[in-house]
Amino acid sequence: MTDQPSPAAFRERFPAFADSVHLASCSQGALSDALTAELFEFQHTIREHGAPWGIWMAKVAQARELFARLIGAGPDDIAVVPSASEGAYQVASTQSWHERSRLVTTDLEFPSLGHVWLAQQGRGAAVEFAEQHDGIVDAEDYAALITHETQLVSVPLISYANGLRFPVRDVAALARAHGARTFVDAYQGLGVEPVDVTELGCDYLVSGSLKYLLGISGIAFLYVRPGVRDAVSPPLTGWFGRTNPFEFDPRHLDYPAHARRFEAGTPSIPSAYGAVAGLTLLHQLDASHIRDHLTGLTGQLQQRLLDAGETLRSPLDEARRGPLVALRDRDPDALAAFLAERRIVCSPRGDVLRMSLHYYNNESDLDTVVRAIADYRVSQ
Numbered sequence: 001m002t003d004q005p006s007p008a009a010f011r012e013r014f015p016a017f018a019d020s021v022h023l024a025s026c027s028q029g030a031l032s033d034a035l036t037a038e039l040f041e042f043q044h045t046i047r048e049h050g051a052p053w054g055i056w057m058a059k060v061a062q063a064r065e066l067f068a069r070l071i072g073a074g075p076d077d078i079a080v081v082p083s084a085s086e087g088a089y090q091v092a093s094t095q096s097w098h099e100r101s102r103l104v105t106t107d108l109e110f111p112s113l114g115h116v117w118l119a120q121q122g123r124g125a126a127v128e129f130a131e132q133h134d135g136i137v138d139a140e141d142y143a144a145l146i147t148h149e150t151q152l153v154s155v156p157l158i159s160y161a162n163g164l165r166f167p168v169r170d171v172a173a174l175a176r177a178h179g180a181r182t183f184v185d186a187y188q189g190l191g192v193e194p195v196d197v198t199e200l201g202c203d204y205l206v207s208g209s210l211k212y213l214l215g216i217s218g219i220a221f222l223y224v225r226p227g228v229r230d231a232v233s234p235p236l237t238g239w240f241g242r243t244n245p246f247e248f249d250p251r252h253l254d255y256p257a258h259a260r261r262f263e264a265g266t267p268s269i270p271s272a273y274g275a276v277a278g279l280t281l282l283h284q285l286d287a288s289h290i291r292d293h294l295t296g297l298t299g300q301l302q303q304r305l306l307d308a309g310e311t312l313r314s315p316l317d318e319a320r321r322g323p324l325v326a327l328r329d330r331d332p333d334a335l336a337a338f339l340a341e342r343r344i345v346c347s348p349r350g351d352v353l354r355m356s357l358h359y360y361n362n363e364s365d366l367d368t369v370v371r372a373i374a375d376y377r378v379s380q
């Protein structure tokens with residue numbers, strides 16, 4: 001790709017950097033001028049047209065198409081869903097657990113997905129967790145659990161908890177070799193690194209708009225590999241799950257062959273506007289270019305924190321780490337509040353403070369946060 005914006009030019013699109021440091025893309029991406037404009041445009045459509053369903057449906061289609069292109073899929077392979085959890089539910093509820101009852105996940109899975117998987121126990125699923133050892137889960141940990149009784153294997157691209165990069169391709173190959181399906185939660189990586197569903201070899205992939213995809217909450221996207229058959233038709237359905245949503249026939253339940261069979265009610269239209277803003281910004285960049293920028297910055301942040309005597313929960317190995325640095329702390333909420341007073345936005349979770357990086361971050365952000373953490377330690 002030629003003429004890609006530099007990190008400095010990209011940063012200019014995010015006004016908050018004028019007076020703050022955003023290190024919380026793992027939670028909510030920074031607000032861009034494009035996002036502000038799209039959200040304004042949404043309001044304008046109502047003010048101007050009243051109830052412009054045609055315009056809104058075109059915006060949802062645009063979001064679907066931009067997302068599909070980002071992961072090397074086609075628009076018909078994508079269902080627009082309200083959240084990653086609901087995407088996971090659509091997958092879980094359409095599996096049969098009779099012949100193959102096992103569902104393999106990991107304790108570094110985002111809890112909400114883990115909860116969706118556990119709730120399948122009521123339908124006969126046996127849920128097993130590939131456990132972390134010192135913050136790492138290897139392909140071997142999955143291999144020990146995947147058998148010919150496994151129906152579904154769930155593997156995050158990158159863990160929300162410590163930034164561990166999972167060996168998704170290896171796990172998907174293992175699953176396939178045993179006749180099982182693979183579900184990938186790409187929420188903590190898609191947007192800042194290349195993702196291609198064919199290369200990953202997964203059957204399902206989910207991600208939402210508000211974090212590294214630089215949109216807002218209320219919308220997520222579920223990729224379903226063409227040819228995947230449901231054992232059970234999606235029980236959570238609605239007019240958007242029909243072959244023609246605008247047919248309006250309450251007596252007729254048909255499911256299209258493509259991924260839209262997993263849709264239900266009206267999608268969040270403002271969120272679709274937000275998704276288009278973020279995805280359009282990201283499509284100006286080659287994802288490997290973003291990843292290269294972040295590989296350097298993440299390594300620097302880790303090293304500077306280690307040099308300052310801090311303890312990290314993230315893997316140090318470049319091949320195993322994503323764009324998130326998890327710093328161990330006694331009271332991450334208090335540390336986050338101290339940083340927030342200095343207009344540094346980070347994300348506390350459990351016993352870590354998460355600092356996550358996007359293409360808009362630079363070395364001055366690292367200087368600011370490392371210095372502020374040192375000040376915090378002195379103040380304690």
Ligand SMILES: Cc1ncc(COP(=O)(O)O)c(C=O)c1O
Pocket residue numbers: 026027082083084085086110112156158159160185187188208220
């Ligand atoms: C890896 C991962 N998956 C999923 C989610 C959110 O899921 P949902 O869209 O269901 O709220 C998060 C949010 O923090 C996450 O980090």
